[in-house]
Amino acid sequence: MADIIHRVGIKAGPDNVYWALSTIEGLAAWWTADTSGVADV
Numbered sequence: 001m002a003d004i005i006h007r008v009g010i011k012a013g014p015d016n017v018y019w020a021l022s023t024i025e026g027l028a029a030w031w032t033a034d035t036s037g038v039a040d041v
Contacts, residue, residue, distance in 0.1 A: 010017060020026035028035035 012020075020030050022039065024035060024037055024039055027037075
């Protein structure tokens with residue numbers, strides 16, 4: 001089976017990307033203000 005690879009250019013530093021993907025506030029800023037959840041691992 002062939003691999004499918006997506007490359008996405010992001011104009012942000014690694015710290016900003018991590019914050020956006022690992023916090024409720026970051027996800028809310030990216031998706032919708034109604035985002036909710038628990039960020040505990």
